[in-house]
Amino acid sequence: MKIALIGYGKMGQAIDAIATAKGHEIVLRIDANNQHLLEKEHLSQADVAIEFTTPETAYHNVLKCFEAHVPVVSGTTGWLDKLPEVQALCISQEQAFLHATNFSIGVNIFFEVNKKLAALMAGQSQYDVQMEEIHHTHKKDAPSGTALTLAEQVLASVPRKTAWSNDVSSEPAILSIISKRIDPAPGTHTITYTSAIDDITITHTAHSREGFAAGAVIAAVWLQGKTGVFTMRDVLNL
Known part of the structure; x- marks a missing residue:
């Protein structure tokens, strides 16, 4: 699986390590210094995007993934007042979006x-x-x-x-x-x-970030090939 990592702080780096160890390829790493790469021509290289950024940027990041028709897993919190709008856009545009406040x-x-x-x-x-x-x-x-x-x-x-x-x-x-x-x-x-x-x-x-990062990778693998709005309850069949 080819993954675009949007957000490369401590969580993004933990996801990178776990995904790479599982044999996945990180084709794009977006941080504060290369936001110009957050465009369709670059995102479309990926099978799925994993987004862990800030409340101020998450909404924009998810919409960029929709524009590129790339399924997106988002774990950013603090912006959920806009979540209903994103969910409605996802459904109307037949995209794939999975948000969780915690992936552990x-x-x-x-x-x-x-x-x-x-x-x-x-x-x-x-x-x-x-x-x-x-x-x-x-x-x-x-x-x-x-x-x-x-x-x-x-x-x-x-x-x-x-x-x-x-x-x-x-x-x-x-x-x-x-x-x-x-x-x-x-x-x-x-x-x-x-x-x-x-x-x-x-x-x-939690003893470390590994549980959150591993869950995000599991969610990304699960989201491939699907359309709609999902949560970790769907991934884990809870």
Whole structure:
């Protein structure tokens, strides 16, 4: 498989190492110094593009892939207000687009555990719920995209929580998300249900970026030959 890497920071480099080790070819590496290569004539060399950039550039990058008719896997977070527009364009233009807030297989299983626990706790009003996420100091968005996915799952199942806030809130209807930036943490997400009697806590801790990078490569292989809008739930058949 021939891959275009859009974004060549730490995540892009980790994807490069894993993809190359698996026998894939990186035909294009886009970073801040060669944005002029983000055009159809260069992108069309690739079977699929993997995009990990910034909230300010992700939308433009995905549209460039659509113009080149190259399937695109995007893991950039912080720009999801434009996600419905991109999804609609993907469908109308018969493109292939897969976005995930987290490509780790473990995290995607954790999402399913979170949904199940939230459903079980829906009727247990004696429990309050709070979230915490810890990332490295270079993480650009807070809360993390993964934390927002987890929060949305809780809000969908626990009716006593109606919104989230990125701080500690005393409002009973607010789900507090505490964001910490500590090096060299690649990512820890914790959801805690607290009562006067006991606590129930679930946690996912990443030990390195390899899980995210490996999942992105798995998603890229899976996306080849498809059209439509997909997530990691489709890739993993969850």
